[in-house]
Amino acid sequence: MDLISSVTLTKQLFELVNIIKDERDQQKVKEAAGALSEKITTLQLLNSEISSLYHSEKQRAMEICEENTKLKMFISNIEHYTLHKTPAGSITYKPQDTPENEVPSYYVCAHCYQKTIISILQPSADEFAFHMLYCPECKNKFRSTPLPLVPKRIPPPRSP
Numbered sequence: 001m002d003l004i005s006s007v008t009l010t011k012q013l014f015e016l017v018n019i020i021k022d023e024r025d026q027q028k029v030k031e032a033a034g035a036l037s038e039k040i041t042t043l044q045l046l047n048s049e050i051s052s053l054y055h056s057e058k059q060r061a062m063e064i065c066e067e068n069t070k071l072k073m074f075i076s077n078i079e080h081y082t083l084h085k086t087p088a089g090s091i092t093y094k095p096q097d098t099p100e101n102e103v104p105s106y107y108v109c110a111h112c113y114q115k116t117i118i119s120i121l122q123p124s125a126d127e128f129a130f131h132m133l134y135c136p137e138c139k140n141k142f143r144s145t146p147l148p149l150v151p152k153r154i155p156p157p158r159s160p
């Protein structure tokens with residue numbers, strides 16, 4: 001049922017009330033009273049349906065408002081970051097005010113950034129030949145910088 005049905009139902013209720021008020025034939029009044037009782041029950045069910053719909057829409061409106069606030073915060077933050085490729089080749093975001101030849105103080109996860117989340121990458125255990133960073137939000141790992149090359153220790157020549 002919808003609101004149009006509710007309007008139609010309300011009109012029918014008034015017609016039945018008028019019959020009960022004006023009709024002299026007791027049988028017709030009795031039938032109208034029975035129909036009126038039925039219509040009132042239907043109207044109560046409709047009212048309950050509309051009330052439930054109202055609450056779910058109100059909940060949805062609150063969720064949309066919350067999402068809107070998050071988006072506004074993200075948009076106000078977005079201008080502070082720029083796309084960046086780490087020395088090891090990972091794509092991240094960095095603070096825009098980092099001078100070109102300087103290592104940024106922190107990186108932001110590019111994956112989360114696409115989902116409007118600013119997640120600052122954290123140091124992780126080195127892997128292979130790279131310093132690693134990980135995202136606390138999505139758990140992705142990023143190569144930060146290559147590890148410095150450690151010269152192999154060459155044993156001193158044995159004296160004969």
Ligand SMILES: [Zn+2]
Pocket residue numbers: 109110111112113119135136137138139140
């Ligand atoms: Zn992430």
